[in-house]
Amino acid sequence: xxxxxxxxxxxxxxxxxxxxxxxxxxxxxxxxxxxxxxxxxxxxxxxxxxxxxxxxxxxxxxxxxxxxxxxxxxxxxxxxxxxxxxxxxxxxxxxxxxxxxxxxxxxxxxxxxxxxxxxxxxxxxxxxxxxxxxxxxxxxxxxxxxxxxxxxxxxxxxxxxxxxxxxxxxxxxxxxxxxxxxxxxxxxxxxxxxxxxxxxxxxxxxxxxxxxxxxxxxxxxxxxxxxxxxxxxxxxxxxxxxxxxxxxxxxxxxxxxxxxxxxxxxxxxxxxxxxxxxxxxxxxxxxxxxxxxxxxxxxxxxxxxxxxxxxxxxxxxxxxxxxxxxxxxxxxxxxxxxxxxxxxxxxxxxxxxxxxxxxxxxxxxxxxxxxxxxxxxxxxxxxxxxxxxxxxxxxxxxxxxxxxxxxxxxxxxxxxxxxxxxxxxxxxxxxxxxxxxxxxxxxxxxxxxxxxxxxxxxxxxxxxxxxxxxxxxxxxxxxxxxxxxxxxxxxxxxxxxxxxxxxxxxxxxxxxxxxxxxxxxxxxxxxxxxxxxxxxxxxxxxxxxxxxxxxxxxxxxxxxxxxxxxxxxxxxxxxxxxxxxxxxxxxxxxxxxxxxxxxxxxxxxxxxxxxxxxxxxxxxxxxxxxxxxxxxxxxxxxxxxxxxxxxxxxxxxxxxxxxxxxxxxxxxxxxxxxxxxxxxxxxxxxxxxxxxxxxxxxxxxxx
Numbered sequence: 001x002x003x004x005x006x007x008x009x010x011x012x013x014x015x016x017x018x019x020x021x022x023x024x025x026x027x028x029x030x031x032x033x034x035x036x037x038x039x040x041x042x043x044x045x046x047x048x049x050x051x052x053x054x055x056x057x058x059x060x061x062x063x064x065x066x067x068x069x070x071x072x073x074x075x076x077x078x079x080x081x082x083x084x085x086x087x088x089x090x091x092x093x094x095x096x097x098x099x100x101x102x103x104x105x106x107x108x109x110x111x112x113x114x115x116x117x118x119x120x121x122x123x124x125x126x127x128x129x130x131x132x133x134x135x136x137x138x139x140x141x142x143x144x145x146x147x148x149x150x151x152x153x154x155x156x157x158x159x160x161x162x163x164x165x166x167x168x169x170x171x172x173x174x175x176x177x178x179x180x181x182x183x184x185x186x187x188x189x190x191x192x193x194x195x196x197x198x199x200x201x202x203x204x205x206x207x208x209x210x211x212x213x214x215x216x217x218x219x220x221x222x223x224x225x226x227x228x229x230x231x232x233x234x235x236x237x238x239x240x241x242x243x244x245x246x247x248x249x250x251x252x253x254x255x256x257x258x259x260x261x262x263x264x265x266x267x268x269x270x271x272x273x274x275x276x277x278x279x280x281x282x283x284x285x286x287x288x289x290x291x292x293x294x295x296x297x298x299x300x301x302x303x304x305x306x307x308x309x310x311x312x313x314x315x316x317x318x319x320x321x322x323x324x325x326x327x328x329x330x331x332x333x334x335x336x337x338x339x340x341x342x343x344x345x346x347x348x349x350x351x352x353x354x355x356x357x358x359x360x361x362x363x364x365x366x367x368x369x370x371x372x373x374x375x376x377x378x379x380x381x382x383x384x385x386x387x388x389x390x391x392x393x394x395x396x397x398x399x400x401x402x403x404x405x406x407x408x409x410x411x412x413x414x415x416x417x418x419x420x421x422x423x424x425x426x427x428x429x430x431x432x433x434x435x436x437x438x439x440x441x442x443x444x445x446x447x448x449x450x451x452x453x454x455x456x457x458x459x460x461x462x463x464x465x466x467x468x469x470x471x472x473x474x475x476x477x478x479x480x481x482x483x484x485x486x487x488x489x490x491x492x493x494x495x496x497x498x499x500x501x502x503x504x505x506x507x508x509x510x511x512x513x514x515x516x517x518x519x520x521x522x523x524x525x526x527x528x529x530x531x532x533x534x535x536x537x538x539x540x541x542x543x544x545x546x547x548x549x550x551x552x553x554x555x556x557x558x559x560x561x562x563x564x565x566x567x568x569x570x571x572x573x574x575x576x577x578x579x580x581x582x583x584x585x586x587x588x589x590x591x592x593x594x595x596x597x598x599x600x601x602x603x604x605x606x607x608x609x610x611x612x613x614x615x616x617x618x619x620x621x622x623x624x625x626x627x628x629x630x631x632x633x634x635x636x637x638x639x640x641x642x643x644x645x646x647x648x649x650x651x652x653x654x655x656x657x658x659x660x661x662x663x664x665x666x667x668x669x670x671x672x673x674x675x676x677x678x679x680x681x682x683x684x685x686x687x688x689x690x691x692x693x694x695x696x697x698x699x700x701x702x703x
Contacts, residue, residue: 001042007035009042015188016042016049017181021057028104029066030075033082036108040089051092051188054112055181060099061121062108067130070267070276079104079136080260083111087200092191096176096184097121100160107134109171110141113199116174116187117163123171124160130279131234131272131649135263139241140202140255145170147207148217148242155238156221170206202252211246218243231517232649233271237262270659274651277697278641281634281652284700285475286464288631294457296465297409303328303382305396307338307369310413311385313441315367316345320442321469324366326375335369342367345442373403381409381466383435388536390417394425401426409459411435416482416537419452429454433463436483438643446642447472450483475639478629481541485639487629488620488653494679495616496522497552499609501594503601506572507582512606513613517647523572524580526555527565535559548678554593558586615668618657622683625699633696654696666690 001009006022006029018039020026036054043052056062065079077085086093086108095101095109098118106123109115117123125134125142133139134155143151146169154161166172176183208214222239229235241259244250250258266272303326304315311327318325319342327342329335346360355363368375376382382404384396393412400410410432412419423429434450447470449463460476467474477483482490500506510521526534534555545551558571565571566578573580594601621636630636637652650656657665666686673680689695694703 003039003042004031004035006031007039009039011046011048012185013189014048014050014192015185016046016052017185018043018052018054019057020054020062022062023058025060025063025100026056026058026105027064027066028062028079028108029069032062033077033079037077037082037085040085040093044090049091050192051094052089053094053096053181053184053188054086054108055096055184056098058099060105061095061097061101062105063100064103064105064126067276067279079107080256083107083137084256086111087113087202089113090198092188092197092199094184094188094191096180097123097163097172098180100124102126102160103134103138104136107136107138107141110145110201111137113201114173114187114191115166115171116176116180116184117166117172118180119163119175119177121163122160123163123166124158125155126158126160128156128234128238129158129275131232131269131275132266133234133238133241133259133263135260135267137202137256137259139238139259140245140252142171143207143214143242143245144201144204145207147210148214148221148246151207151242152217152221152239155242156225156235208246214246215243231515233269234266237266271649273659274655275649277634277651277655278637278648281638281655281700282473282642284632284634285473285638286468288460288464288476290451290457290460291464294461296462297380297407297458299323299380299462299466299469301326301379303376303379304385305382305400306385307334307341308385309341310437310439310441311383312338312341312345313439313443314383314385314413314437315342316442317437317470317472319363319366321471322366323469324368326379327367327369328373328376329369329371331371335371339367339369373399376400376403376408377405379404379408381411381462383411383413385413385437388415388417390421393417393422397422397426397432401428407431409433409462411463413437415486418481419450419479420454423452423454430456431459433459434477434479434483435463435466436477436485444643445471445473446485446639447474448477448483448485448639448643449474450477450479452479473638473642475635476631477635477639478627480624480627480629484624484630484636485643487624488617488636488640489644491620492613492617493522494552495612497554498550498676498679499604499612500590501552501554501597501599502604503594503599504604504609505587505590508604508606509609509613512609515606516610517650518645520645527571527573527575527580529565530567531555531559531564531571546678550676550679552593553596554590557589557593611668612672614653614656615665615672616679617653618665619669619680619683619686621653621657622685622689626683626685632700634700658695658697662686662695663690 008019010017022032043049093112094114095112096116098121100122101109102124125138127134150169163172225235244255301324302318304311305328307327307329315325327338329338349355350357350360386392386396412434419434423432433455436448438444438446447467451460464474496509506523510523513521563570566575569575572586574583624630633654637654640646641652669680669682
């Protein structure tokens with residue numbers, strides 16, 4: 001019996017199979033919700049059906065809500081109502097899970113009376129990743145079974161867990177062997193034979209056995225969130241709802257209304273809008289113009305030049321993708337260090353129980369090393385990761401040009417340098433591309449794919465294909481100093497330095513940026529990365545620095561003392577291991593530099609620090625867009641989110657600008673221009689958008 005286009009009901013030996021078939025992930029759109037509600041009603045009315053199994057076709061049990069419906073007028077039936085209809089069914093209902101039963105899909109399962117799952121399935125409540133909370137009974141039904149701890153772990157992390165863990169928690173009753181439908185049928189028949197009828201989750205109380213521990217854990221988690229999620233809405237709403245679940249004075253129906261109200265509050269918030277934007281943006285960056293014109297080249301064997309921190313991280317990323325990798329170093333001693341850098345990553349995994357010694361050995365068997373470029377003759381793509389100096393890279397590329405076969409791709413991991421200049425030094429500039437990994441390269445998700453002028457389209461799409469295989473989020477960037485991320489970083493860091501020289505301390509600036517949502521402020525980041533890196537870049541650019549550009553020398557004075565940050569024990573902060581404290585001597589250096597520059601310091605409010613910092617970031621983002629360095633505003637958002645720790649719940653700088661108002665941002669920049677017209681030049685793109693009443697979201701949509 002076809003209930004709706006995407007839900008059907010089949011009867012077999014007294015078991016009614018309510019089947020969802022809404023590819024690709026069986027999202028719980030209106031037709032699925034209506035089909036489930038009507039299907040339960042049909043099963044109840046059919047005397048031949050003694051129990052119901054909710055199951056899905058395709059690759060997964062419903063993997064969550066249909067996000068495309070968010071922000072649109074509600075289309076009944078609402079998911080909480082469907083969940084209640086399932087639980088109220090007069091006949092036993094079994095949810096049969098496979099694939100990834102997430103969010104609303106898992107709430108459907110929790111509303112069923114019993115749950116059986118394929119052994120490879122995963123379950124989860126990932127709504128927090130969209131700035132939301134489980135809004136269809138997850139915060140109420142799960143803690144009734146598991147208690148507060150496991151429920152909060154799942155909801156606050158947003159991470160799916162294997163069904164074996166779900167069985168340990170009590171939310172999975174049985175793990176199926178073999179065919180899921182056959183196993184679910186056998187399980188339902190067993191329930192009937194044993195006389196086990198309905199088991200409404202809302203009436204379960206196992207999770208409330210130790211109310212003292214339950215309530216103490218709520219208090220502990222609230223204190224943790226005050227430190228880790230300050231300013232965020234959804235985590236605290238989740239905590240409130242889980243606390244409410246165990247309040248004996250609040251009926252289940254009332255708690256459900258409170259959960260739904262909290263969900264709707266989160267959904268209406270800028271935080272959720274930002275996170276939903278980020279969710280879709282990271283899936284859009286791979287849509288590039290070259291994909292229409294070419295197909296990827298084959299990639300079966302890769303090489304990395306350099307075995308330092310970056311080269312080793314790249315090698316690990318390649319090995320983790322199941323590909324063989326050749327590492328080239330200048331001498332045997334350096335090569336041995338490179339191998340050790342790779343191997344210690346896997347040794348840590350073994351020590352932490354993430355892999356066995358045999359698995360480590362199998363991965364390392366795909367690693368080979370050499371000091372001879374001649375071994376690269378059969379390599380499909382090489383990634384150069386040597387010292388960030390143009391002449392050094394040119395020398396490496398000359399050897400690669402001679403050693404590698406025609407059609408092989410030559411990639412550079414440069415963070416700043418002109419790839420067009422580098423490509424022009426060899427005989428095949430059409431095969432040269434930038435692959436800017438972020439450190440640690442085996443962990444950081446962002447990969448800037450830098451497209452030089454002469455590269456062919458198939459090389460570009462091959463790079464995007466490689467990013468997918470490596471599990472990276474790729475962003476297409478044009479050639480300029482710093483590409484997308486580092487170019488914008490240099491600009492907002494200058495704005496920060498101007499505020500520091502004008503009167504704000506680096507410690508106040510760092511604190512304000514942390515309060516905005518970053519894990520660290522810019523001066524903490526500088527100390528972590530190493531002040532000598534920025535110092536070398538400043539010296540490289542000194543000859544081409546415009547005479548009208550204001551140059552703050554505070555960082556140079558700190559570096560001249562040999563204070564390069566954490567690795568030297570001093571930078572902007574003093575360090576005892578990784579524990580940092582403010583440094584009075586740094587404040588003395590800053591005061592001396594203000595005096596030298598003839599600046600009378602003034603006070604800055606935290607709000608003013610935030611407004612200037614992000615006005616500079618957004619304005620330079622506009623310039624990057626206007627010059628075609630980035631394809632769309634969303635590419636800038638993804639770059640800053642995944643490479644520079646912009647708080648995800650704010651969506652990225654361009655989304656944040658839309659929410660603040662582009663006219664507001666422009667007015668701020670125009671007011672700052674009165675004190676420094678060179679630095680605070682409003683971007684022509686920003687001026688056009690404001691004049692035309694358009695937003696960055698309009699540009700993302702091609703409007």
